Amino acid sequence: MKKNAVLAIAGATGLVGNEMISILNESKMQFGQVRLLASENSKGEIYSVCGEEVAVEVLDEMSFDGVDYALFATDAELSKQYVPVAVKAGAVAIDNSSHFRMQEGIPLVVPEVNPDSIGDNKIIANPNCSTIQLVPVLHAIRSVSSLKRVVVSTYQSVSGAGKGGLDELWEQTRDILNMKEVKSEAFAHQIAFNCIPQIDVILEDGYSKEEYKIINESRKILSLPELAITATAVRVPVLHAHAESVNIELHDEVSLEDLCSVLLDAPGIELHADHSDYPMQISSASDDMIHVGRIRRDRSLKCGFDLWIVADNIRKGAALNAVQILERLA
Numbered sequence: 001m002k003k004n005a006v007l008a009i010a011g012a013t014g015l016v017g018n019e020m021i022s023i024l025n026e027s028k029m030q031f032g033q034v035r036l037l038a039s040e041n042s043k044g045e046i047y048s049v050c051g052e053e054v055a056v057e058v059l060d061e062m063s064f065d066g067v068d069y070a071l072f073a074t075d076a077e078l079s080k081q082y083v084p085v086a087v088k089a090g091a092v093a094i095d096n097s098s099h100f101r102m103q104e105g106i107p108l109v110v111p112e113v114n115p116d117s118i119g120d121n122k123i124i125a126n127p128n129c130s131t132i133q134l135v136p137v138l139h140a141i142r143s144v145s146s147l148k149r150v151v152v153s154t155y156q157s158v159s160g161a162g163k164g165g166l167d168e169l170w171e172q173t174r175d176i177l178n179m180k181e182v183k184s185e186a187f188a189h190q191i192a193f194n195c196i197p198q199i200d201v202i203l204e205d206g207y208s209k210e211e212y213k214i215i216n217e218s219r220k221i222l223s224l225p226e227l228a229i230t231a232t233a234v235r236v237p238v239l240h241a242h243a244e245s246v247n248i249e250l251h252d253e254v255s256l257e258d259l260c261s262v263l264l265d266a267p268g269i270e271l272h273a274d275h276s277d278y279p280m281q282i283s284s285a286s287d288d289m290i291h292v293g294r295i296r297r298d299r300s301l302k303c304g305f306d307l308w309i310v311a312d313n314i315r316k317g318a319a320l321n322a323v324q325i326l327e328r329l330a
């Protein structure tokens with residue numbers, strides 16, 4: 001990394017931005033300056049980052065002057081507006097929003113899978129949280145057999161919808177226990193004591209946008225544009241970490257032992273081979289690993305497996321993946 005490099009974090013006060021700060025504080029990376037950018041509401045808030053006390057500034061057109069690296073933890077509209085501003089000012093931008101992910105020529109990167117696609121691009125897109133925890137597993141498995149079909153059902157925590165999603169689960173739970181009327185703003189329906197089979201908008205063909213993110217982003221990252229993959233994305237009343245039930249059909253006969261062996265060796269994956277030691281959202285939040293358990297042969301297929309994959313959506317599903325890309329750039 002350039003000596004005294006300047007780093008900016010746009011959306012620093014949100015769930016993903018805050019987690020980026022925590023990860024940077026744990027890392028050995030050093031910067032000449034770190035700028036924290038957010039809305040007018042957070043102006044002047046102080047965060048301790050890389051050994052310095054930094055006051056939050058309001059994101060604007062001048063925010064990226066002199067910046068070398070810009071991490072974006074903003075929504076798609078803000079990223080659309082400000083990533084080009086950062087790049088024009090000379091920064092390399094790593095964006096967490098959905099805006100650039102499927103654009104041709106923009107790499108969509110999970111460092112355990114396709115680090116070489118980072119190249120010397122000025123914009124690098126971070127995938128959707130559900131995709132990030134899925135593709136390293138598929139990538140490891142395809143080293144023993146090509147993938148024939150993948151069926152994913154997600155159990156996604158409310159923090160996937162940002163601060164507003166977390167607040168809504170707390171507020172609704174409190175209101176229900178106090179026999180008060182429930183208000184739904186972050187989600188289409190009551191999320192407390194409920195599961196909602198809709199994340200993002202539902203399109204004309206019946207899929208939700210979130211489901212298409214999982215399908216299309218996985219194909220792009222794995223460079224398998226024809227991969228047969230389908231998804232059902234469900235919001236569940238869990239605070240942190242997403243879980244996925246994944247059914248994988250393979251072209252070749254693979255033993256359970258060989259499948260476990262490649263997962264055991266795969267970077268970023270923690271294998272839970274013991275059937276009673278399965279990963280759960282409450283035990284997988286706040287760590288860096290993608291946890292894979294409940295691995296068993298699907299007896300309805302010639303060669304298929306069922307797996308249960310859990311990871312912290314804010315950490316590995318967003319902030320950590322972005323910082324890992326930054327480390328590679330550095």
Ligand SMILES: NC(=O)c1ccc[n+]([C@@H]2O[C@H](COP(=O)([O-])OP(=O)(O)OC[C@H]3O[C@@H](n4cnc5c(N)ncnc54)[C@H](OP(=O)(O)O)[C@@H]3O)[C@@H](O)[C@H]2O)c1
Nearest residue numbers: 011013014015016038039042073074075097160162163318
């Ligand atoms: N949450 C996840 O699990 C997850 C996973 C993968 C990707 N992502 C993506 O990461 C991005 C951030 O998500 P999040 O969950 O961290 O959201 P969040 O908790 O709602 O945080 C949003 C951030 O954007 C800032 N912001 C909002 N309006 C602004 C404005 N007009 N000008 C400047 N800053 C503004 C907020 O600042 P204030 O605090 O000042 O309002 C806050 O820092 C989104 O694109 C999301 O889709 C999220």
